Amino acid sequence: MDYSICDIAESNELILEAAKILRKSFLDAGNESWVDIKKAIEEVEDCIEHPNLCLGICLDDKLIGWTGLRPMYDKTWELHPMVIKTEYQCRGIGKVLIKELEKRAKGRGIIGIALGTDDEYQKTSLSMIDINERNIFDEIGNIKNVTNHPYEFYKKCGYMIVGIIPNANGKRKPDIWMWKDIS
Template sequence: MKIKTLQKEDDKYIQQAAQLLVEGFKENWPNAWPDLGAALEEVNECLSEDRICRIAVDENDNVLGWIGAISQYDGNVWELHPIVVDINHRRKGIGRLLVKDLEEQVRQRGGITIQAGSDDENNMTSLSNVDLYDNLLDRIRDIKNFKGHPYEFYLKLGFKIIGVMPDANGLGKPDIYLGKRVIDWPNQTSNS
């Protein structure tokens, strides 16, 4: 497997990346990219010059996963958006490799932090279906994963929960914000 930049002329890869979005999000986030047209629009937006768009390709030249990032705060922060791995190739380290590669891409562009939002629209964590304005910090500290929410994937890669947007997707449906610094803090070892 190799990771490389997705290019505007890579029609085959673009189609495969879009299909991964539809398939990868349909179970828990079906409205994210409900069809190939919406997914193709997302992939093409990710190909603009102010973004990062990287794909993992197998030995048969098929896209196994892809990751994108959007520059924010004058390039100091990059929003990881989106990330998806083929459902038949999950839990094999592809997502981890894509995130590590993205960290290096962000560092090369002078970025400091990567942030990601991870919605909880269907009661996957203890942060959903509750009033987060009541004891928010305690609720974040005591978060529980009920149904395989991806926030734990990010935590394993060194991200921290840096906040929550209550009701982002409707009453009791928050967006969980995670972040990770990709450069060393002065006089400390690497966070990556």
């Protein structure tokens, strides 16, 4: 497969396609964060604002996924979001896109990338137990992927779990924080 990388901000067509992919990919995973296309477009527009990085990946000149990077700290930025059309997932496309994003981030002097990956739908073992100060580190260390949670994808890309916010999205709905040194 011959992929090309594009800048989402290049055209209104790419912005609209990115919004459609964002909305559908999250809906396919059971997440209704973007209730309509207008909200999804607003999210893409936020992602393309300066100084953010926002890259897409195309196959045969059609956008099939995209990702963004925005300032979090001076030298560590946050990856947000990362979406690949559902029918193209698990084919290595996300890895290609993340590698390109990391390369460009490094060129800007960024040395670390952080991300949060929510578990709102009991996709990991972390959402199946009440997390407290006695068990938090053991539970993180022994995390299990129950039903295709993306944290495992990020681990394969070199990211490590650096912590969780146990009830970030409601009772037993943690946000898993990950980070990678790209220096």
